[in-house]
Amino acid sequence: TPLSDATLGRLPGTVRRPRYDRARLSPGIVHIGLGNFHRAHQAWYLHRLMDDGAAQDWAILGAGVRPADAAQRARLRGQDCLTTLIELAPSGTSAEVTGPMIDFLPVEDGNAALIARMAEPDIRIVSLTVTEGGYYRDASGGFDADDPDIRHDAANPQTPRTAFGAMVAALRRRRDTGAGPFTGLCCDNLQGNGAVLRRTVVSLARLSDPDLADWIDATCSFPNAMVDCIVPATGPKEIALAQGFGIDDAAPVTHERFRQWVMEDEFCAGRPEWERVGVTFTDDVHAYEMMKLRLLNAGHQLLANAGELLSVETVAGCMEHPGLRHFFQTVEMQEIAPEVASVPEMSPQDYVALIVRRFSNAAIVDTTRRVAFDGSSRHPGFLHPTIRERLASGRGIDGLALAEALWARMCTGLREDGSEIVPNDPRWDHLVAAAQEARTRPAAWLESTGLYGDLAHDRRFAEAFQAWLSQLHRDGTSPILERFAART
Ligand code: NAD
Incomplete structure (x- = not known):
């Protein structure tokens, strides 16, 4: 009935x-x-x-x-x-x-x-x-x-x-x-x-x-x-x-x-x-928004770009991949959380622990494809401000540079198993062209996407990014995530 x-x-x-x-x-x-x-x-x-x-x-x-x-x-x-x-x-x-x-x-x-x-x-x-x-x-x-x-x-x-x-x-x-x-x-x-x-x-x-x-x-x-x-x-x-x-x-x-x-x-x-x-x-809604955008929404990008390359279908699946889970937790805790202010109920570190639990819930079928959408507005909105703040105060950006390299690798349009990534960005064609050029000249991604502003010319960021992207193209995603884990 x-x-x-x-x-x-x-x-x-x-x-x-x-x-x-x-x-x-x-x-x-x-x-x-x-x-x-x-x-x-x-x-x-x-x-x-x-x-x-x-x-x-x-x-x-x-x-x-x-x-x-x-x-x-x-x-x-x-x-x-x-x-x-x-x-x-x-x-x-x-x-x-x-x-x-x-x-x-x-x-x-x-x-x-x-x-x-x-x-x-x-x-x-x-x-x-x-x-x-x-x-x-x-x-x-x-x-x-x-x-x-x-x-x-x-x-x-x-x-x-x-x-x-x-x-x-x-x-x-x-x-x-x-x-x-x-x-x-x-x-x-x-x-x-x-x-x-x-x-x-x-x-x-x-x-x-x-x-x-x-x-x-x-x-x-x-x-x-x-x-x-x-x-x-x-x-x-x-x-x-x-x-x-x-x-x-x-x-x-x-x-x-x-x-x-x-x-x-x-x-x-x-x-x-x-x-x-x-x-x-x-x-102060703004403080809660910043915590969500910089940790949760940025965290989705940390997972989804690598997840697409590795043909992992869901966010919970990404959290089960040991190298990817480690990358996610390390970048969130060591590079992003220190730049985020607490709200009365919660520190940024507790918020990371909370999203680790939420993202790991396999009962929720949230697809990697949905979360990887619109990188051209999400990376500049959710990740680049943290990179800028850390550079300005002389702090490390190794993991965040790898996150940008993973996105640049994803935008070549092919997963590591050779399957095609269906366009997932309003600027997809433009991003694919830049990503292809960056295969042999990594700096091309920072210059020709037009999304990095002053960051494209920051020597520390550009060098870290270029090193990671060359290694990703040469060795593949899983070995690079392992190398990152060994360094942190
Ligand atoms: P939905 O697709 O189930 O529903 C969207 C509703 O908006 C439909 O009723 C549709 O007719 C209407 N709509 C779409 N475009 C419109 C337009 N231009 N003018 C008038 N009506 C329009 O989506 P949902 O899951 O209900 O999510 C809606 C919004 O809620 C999201 O876009 C987001 O801003 C917010 N939100 C969703 C989630 C989530 O997990 N689903 C989480 C946080 C916030």
């Missing part, structure tokens, strides 16, 4: 289910971008709070602005908007049915229903997960007023096609009716994500109504927030996992046990008491 309010009572006793009466919940949040991550992360925190008897007036209304979201709406409404969360912990798998979302708004051209609902005073937070690329930023990170969607919404502010156009239209009504501002809460993986959301919404409003833009900027809040939880996509395997628990869920979500949500306490129209269920409120 399909999952529904009516069948909740018949689920096996091993499945945890909502302890609150869903019929008594009333909405407070509209969430745009009802993929997997929201349901495993933000919605779970709210669910736990509701289990505790709190936040019964903060239920979620799901929403989507893309035609493809209609299918998700049908799936979720077909099961009373319930979601099964399946936790994949090394110690075992468990399932829980969650119900903080009570409806999914119509997905339609012009977004009339979404705008009307966001204009009602009971909605006090509009949250989003629309992917990192969904914020209409240009190459330099600024607002992209030339994007066709943005031009459309500027010319047709009553019938927008973007989430931001819908927010602007709803805020216009709220200003005019006296319903007041709401909080825009970005839950995408972007540095300074609240500031990014504010800029997109305010800049779009300014194109059609400068007074409204000023009102939004002055009255709405857009807290910066750092989100973390590894949540794979759902396919037949995940649906079968739910069935194994006796649950017929059309869209279950799997996730790791670890979750983190750190945000600024800036909510112009109130918020649920999330601090009661493990959310950290702080004025």
Whole structure:
């Protein structure tokens, strides 16, 4: 029998289910971008709070602005908007049915229903997960007023096609009716994500109504927030996992046990008491972001470039490779952690121990290919700043130089077993050309990728990098990882 309010009572006793009466919940949040991550992360925190008897007036209304979201709406409404969360912990798998979302708004051209609902005073937070690329930023990170969607919404502010156009239209009504501002809460993986959301919404409003833009900027809040939880996509395997628990869920979500949500306490129209269920409120989200980007996201690059060369398919598989695991731990502990500041709950060394455990979880199938994606933005964003800081203070960069050499070797486009690496970067052709040239002249990688800036001419870095890349081409990845281990 399909999952529904009516069948909740018949689920096996091993499945945890909502302890609150869903019929008594009333909405407070509209969430745009009802993929997997929201349901495993933000919605779970709210669910736990509701289990505790709190936040019964903060239920979620799901929403989507893309035609493809209609299918998700049908799936979720077909099961009373319930979601099964399946936790994949090394110690075992468990399932829980969650119900903080009570409806999914119509997905339609012009977004009339979404705008009307966001204009009602009971909605006090509009949250989003629309992917990192969904914020209409240009190459330099600024607002992209030339994007066709943005031009459309500027010319047709009553019938927008973007989430931001819908927010602007709803805020216009709220200003005019006296319903007041709401909080825009970005839950995408972007540095300074609240500031990014504010800029997109305010800049779009300014194109059609400068007074409204000023009102939004002055009255709405857009807290910066750092989100973390590894949540794979759902396919037949995940649906079968739910069935194994006796649950017929059309869209279950799997996730790791670890979750983190750190945000600024800036909510112009109130918020649920999330601090009661493990959310950290702080004025210094930046410090938590730096810890995550420099250690976790950079760590993914340390593993994935070598993992691709060695044809290791998953992050957990990379952590099982002795040479690669040693390389990862040594670079993280000896070269990166000393450059990262502590946060109140954790030192960078404890954070490394935590990600070693998370990355080693073989129940989570996170592919090397996914993690190796977009090196041309990830290496400059996550690794190069640490290299610069260490060079400036005269500290060693041997392992980080090897990480860059592994990336340059990966970008030749062939694994060591001769198989081809499917393009995994927007600048792939350019990177392959530079990597090929660097086979015989390693400095070519630093010069012609255009991604290293001053680092390309730093003698200590360039020499270490060139030595590692020549050795990688001559001897192969595993022997070089062993040589690195012998030196450290
Ligand atoms: P998903 O593919 O399951 O869902 C993405 C959702 O965003 C869909 O509803 C889609 O329709 C919508 N969307 C995509 N592009 C859009 C656009 N341009 N405008 C409006 N809506 C758009 O992905 P997910 O796993 O839910 O992840 C979503 C985001 O959450 C990620 O991009 C990331 O920023 C953040 N996040 C995810 C994870 C994870 O492990 N999955 C971890 C941390 C953060």
